[in-house]
Amino acid sequence: MALHFDRAEFDARRDRLVIEMSERKLDALLLFAQESMYWLTGYDTFGFCFFQCLVVKADGSMVLLTRSADLRQARHTSIIEDIVVWNDRHGANPAADLRNLLNDLDLLGCRIGVEYDTHGLTAKNGMLLDEQLKTFGKTEDASDLVARLRLLKSPAEIEKVRRAASLADDALDAALPLIKQGGDEAAILAAMQGAVLAGGGDYPANEFIIGSGPDALLCRYKAGRRKLSKNDQLTLEWAGVYHHYHAAMMRTVLTGKVSRRHQELYEAARDALMAVEKAMVPGNTFGDVFDAHARVMEARGLTRHRLNACGYSLGARFSPSWMDQPMFYSGNPEAIAPHMTLFAHMIIMDSDSGSAMTLGRTYLTTESAPEPLSRHELDLIIR
Numbered sequence: 596m597a598l599h600f601d602r603a604e605f606d607a608r609r610d611r612l613v614i615e616m617s618e619r620k621l622d623a624l625l626l627f628a629q630e631s632m633y634w635l636t637g638y639d640t641f642g643f644c645f646f647q648c649l650v651v652k653a654d655g656s657m658v659l660l661t662r663s664a665d666l667r668q669a670r671h672t673s674i675i676e677d678i679v680v681w682n683d684r685h686g687a688n689p690a691a692d693l694r695n696l697l698n699d700l701d702l703l704g705c706r707i708g709v710e711y712d713t714h715g716l717t718a719k720n721g722m723l724l725d726e727q728l729k730t731f732g733k734t735e736d737a738s739d740l741v742a743r744l745r746l747l748k749s750p751a752e753i754e755k756v757r758r759a760a761s762l763a764d765d766a767l768d769a770a771l772p773l774i775k776q777g778g779d780e781a782a783i784l785a786a787m788q789g790a791v792l793a794g795g796g797d798y799p800a801n802e803f804i805i806g807s808g809p810d811a812l813l814c815r816y817k818a819g820r821r822k823l824s825k826n827d828q829l830t831l832e833w834a835g836v837y838h839h840y841h842a843a844m845m846r847t848v849l850t851g852k853v854s855r856r857h858q859e860l861y862e863a864a865r866d867a868l869m870a871v872e873k874a875m876v877p878g879n880t881f882g883d884v885f886d887a888h889a890r891v892m893e894a895r896g897l898t899r900h901r902l903n904a905c906g907y908s909l910g911a912r913f914s915p916s917w918m919d920q921p922m923f924y925s926g927n928p929e930a931i932a933p934h935m936t937l938f939a940h941m942i943i944m945d946s947d948s949g950s951a952m953t954l955g956r957t958y959l960t961t962e963s964a965p966e967p968l969s970r971h972e973l974d975l976i977i978r
Contacts, residue, residue: 622705628713631741638673643715646689690723708737760842760968762835780820800917804832811951826851839911845955860952864941867891881927906939
């Protein structure tokens with residue numbers, strides 16, 4: 596087997612899950628999120644774009660229902676021993692196969708938790724599932740169960756995140772020599788992704804963000820490339836990725852002469868990130884962290900130029916996004932605790948002047964101040 600953690604790590608995770616299931620009085624849990632399956636068993640695939648489910652019983656035993664294409668993938672990458680294949684065929688209803696499997700596992704009439712809030716369960720498949728389970732037993736939404744267990748990282752997971760953070764730094768190092776007048780976004784992007792892969796890393800769960808000129812004000816990837824001008828702005832958001840664990844970074848890099856507006860926005864982003872660091876400590880909440888960022892933005896008259904969230908948890912994630920829950924937004928009551936890996940991004944998009952400024956990095960929370968995981972400083976980068 597090609598496992599990224601030793602068996603003791605997986606056994607400890609299973610034991611934590613069994614305790615949580617017992618507290619919720621669940622006889623079984625149906626996992627559809629690929630992150631949950633990976634965390635619990637090591638199962639590594641993009642086959643979650645089709646119907647598959649990991650059934651976990653209250654005693655910790657597990658059965659995977661999947662397609663034939665993922666049978667060997669599961670055997671090779673996970674600790675799962677019991678694998679059932681549903682057949683691709685015209686008119687197939689894999690939810691009915693799952694119901695039959697649950698019946699074989701003697702779960703008829705039992706209390707079953709379902710992981711609904713995931714890209715691994717489409718609305719259509721969710722409807723098929725509900726139709727099959729409506730007379731089977733008592734079901735409830737348990738989407739948060741494994742997600743909350745994944746929030747606090749083990750020492751072995753923290754090692755993966757540190758390696759990912761080093762790869763993120765390598766990607767920035769690879770990009771900087773190419774950021775100049777005439778520099779090609781395509782070459783910059785290739786250098787960054789190449790640095791991660793050459794360092795033993797993985798593809799990210801979503802595309803790197805790259806945009807210059809007017810596109811520097813975008814917070815999403817878009818197709819198309821341009822070359823940098825003499826006085827330009829380039830927004831980059833990327834992640835180092837190692838064994839699917841992400842460590843994200845964000846920067847707006849300037850070429851040529853720095854405008855007064857860019858300098859103002861940079862100073863606001865830097866001060867907001869410093870305020871966020873002070874708030875990112877046990878005893879505060881994710882909402883408190885957002886409020887620290889918002890107060891700085893408001894004091895600088897930038898409320899309408901900021902976003903309504905300023906970061907989120909990171910960990911092992913799969914497509915279509917490396918963003919994990921919980922997020923830094925207003926009123927979020929989730930408490931900051933040690934051993935979280937959190938990405939804080941200060942994003943200011945001034946459409947009035949056409950100016951962009953971003954600043955962000957990944958942190959490991961501790962008993963006191965958070966530890967930045969990047970070796971790069973927060974200075975404004977001018978090329």
